[in-house]
Amino acid sequence: MARTAGSHSDITGPRVRAAALKLFAQHGYAAVSMRQIARDVGVQAGALYNYTPDKQTLLFDLMRNHMHELMQARQELPAPEDAQSALEQFTRFHLQFHAERPDEVFIAYMELRNLNPENFAEIETLRRRYEDALEDILKTGVASGQFQVHDTKIAAMAVIAMLTGVNTWFRQGGRLSLGEVEKIYWDMVRKSVHA
Amino acid sequence: MARTAGSHSDITGPRVRAAALKLFAQHGYAAVSMRQIARDVGVQAGALYNYTPDKQTLLFDLMRNHMHELMQARQELPAPEDAQSALEQFTRFHLQFHAERPDEVFIAYMELRNLNPENFAEIETLRRRYEDALEDILKTGVASGQFQVHDTKIAAMAVIAMLTGVNTWFRQGGRLSLGEVEKIYWDMVRKSVHA
DNA sequence: GTCTATATGAAGATAGAC
DNA sequence: GTCTATCTTCATATAGAC
Numbered sequence: 001m002a003r004t005a006g007s008h009s010d011i012t013g014p015r016v017r018a019a020a021l022k023l024f025a026q027h028g029y030a031a032v033s034m035r036q037i038a039r040d041v042g043v044q045a046g047a048l049y050n051y052t053p054d055k056q057t058l059l060f061d062l063m064r065n066h067m068h069e070l071m072q073a074r075q076e077l078p079a080p081e082d083a084q085s086a087l088e089q090f091t092r093f094h095l096q097f098h099a100e101r102p103d104e105v106f107i108a109y110m111e112l113r114n115l116n117p118e119n120f121a122e123i124e125t126l127r128r129r130y131e132d133a134l135e136d137i138l139k140t141g142v143a144s145g146q147f148q149v150h151d152t153k154i155a156a157m158a159v160i161a162m163l164t165g166v167n168t169w170f171r172q173g174g175r176l177s178l179g180e181v182e183k184i185y186w187d188m189v190r191k192s193v194h195a
Numbered sequence: 196m197a198r199t200a201g202s203h204s205d206i207t208g209p210r211v212r213a214a215a216l217k218l219f220a221q222h223g224y225a226a227v228s229m230r231q232i233a234r235d236v237g238v239q240a241g242a243l244y245n246y247t248p249d250k251q252t253l254l255f256d257l258m259r260n261h262m263h264e265l266m267q268a269r270q271e272l273p274a275p276e277d278a279q280s281a282l283e284q285f286t287r288f289h290l291q292f293h294a295e296r297p298d299e300v301f302i303a304y305m306e307l308r309n310l311n312p313e314n315f316a317e318i319e320t321l322r323r324r325y326e327d328a329l330e331d332i333l334k335t336g337v338a339s340g341q342f343q344v345h346d347t348k349i350a351a352m353a354v355i356a357m358l359t360g361v362n363t364w365f366r367q368g369g370r371l372s373l374g375e376v377e378k379i380y381w382d383m384v385r386k387s388v389h390a
Numbered sequence: 391g392t393c394t395a396t397a398t399g400a401a402g403a404t405a406g407a408c
Numbered sequence: 409g410t411c412t413a414t415c416t417t418c419a420t421a422t423a424g425a426c
Binding site: 026027028030031110113114149150151154155157158159160161162164165166168169176181183184185187188189191192193194 | 354384
């Protein structure tokens with residue numbers, strides 16, 4: 001149980017992932033070298049390979065972890081009463097979750113093409129499941145007459161694009177608080193699918 | 196006036212830009228080598244430097260050209276009668292222009308961080324001017340009572356994000372025609388800012 | 391677990407012949 | 409304008425000492 005001297009696996013591992021996350025978000029996966037990540041962590045490049053088999057897996061783990069946390073957090077939300085409150089809950093949840101993780105979100109959207117085919121398929125499955133969750137809300141609302149949209153699939157994509165776009169400009173401590181942003185976007189989302 | 200034999204500047208130049216556009220969109224600027232571009236064009240890597248001083252300028256020229264064409268095309272639209280028709284015109288124009296140029300749009304959004312600071316500033320100025328054009332439409336509509344939004348700046352960002360998101364899934368010849376997509380999105384945009 | 395050293399390859403860009 | 413050849417630097421990844 002006691003670790004040998006010089007054994008820092010439990011602390012270095014997270015630091016490697018944190019450095020990779022920050023650097024990938026800043027400069028892009030392809031533009032960041034393992035040496036840069038190592039320098040940021042404070043080790044030599046070779047030492048990184050104690051924590052990841054290769055650079056590709058490092059990227060994939062960051063993206064998979066992000067998507068799993070997204071799905072997990074969503075499943076822990078309380079059950080809403082009707083489609084309207086489900087949509088409001090989804091809107092506020094999406095904005096909050098994404099505002100807290102700008103780097104993860106950026107990578108999850110920008111680095112898809114740098115995943116190898118198998119890894120890409122896994123991430124896409126998770127993303128698709130998230131989109132389907134929103135579409136289910138819209139379908140319920142259309143069925144109950146609360147919403148009116150021409151195509152629930154397209155409407156779900158439109159709403160998610162609108163909400164995720166917040167990350168291109170929103171900064172904590174800026175002109176608007178997250179609460180104000182939530183209110184503004186919920187107003188627009190609500191109206192956009194209104195019957 | 197007559198060109199010397201073996202002089203293909205007028206044809207090779209566009210081919211270099213076309214290859215760079217396609218490859219940058221597919222794999223990302225940082226992941227594409229000058230040798231790959233050269234292979235795609237059918238020349239040796241050194242020959243590319245007859246058409247661009249360096250790789251960075253090649254990227255910048257593609258993005259600047261795209262933004263200039265965007266601004267130009269918008270300015271050639273007929274003057275709309277009121278805010279509502281101006282917003283519909285903007286919506287349809289944005290969808291059409293972007294659907295015709297998926298690679299350019301992709302690069303313009305994904306490769307901003309690979310521009311050097313001066314080039315980035317120039318592109319951002321153009322992008323900002325486009326966003327301001329939409330915000331002006333919203334301001335006019337709010338002033339006339341046709342629209343109601345909490346914040347015209349945020350609403351403009353939300354609408355643009357929603358519309359640009361179409362490029363992540365829309366393909367010519369897919370389930371929906373561009374005309375149908377225009378109708379669906381115009382319906383959502385119209386309602387989202389409705390008084 | 392981390393280091394130094396290195397194998398192996400590829401990158402951006404330039405020089406000079408044709 | 410394009411070629412071949414090359415300079416220089418950097419990349420991912422591994423081997424073996426400590």
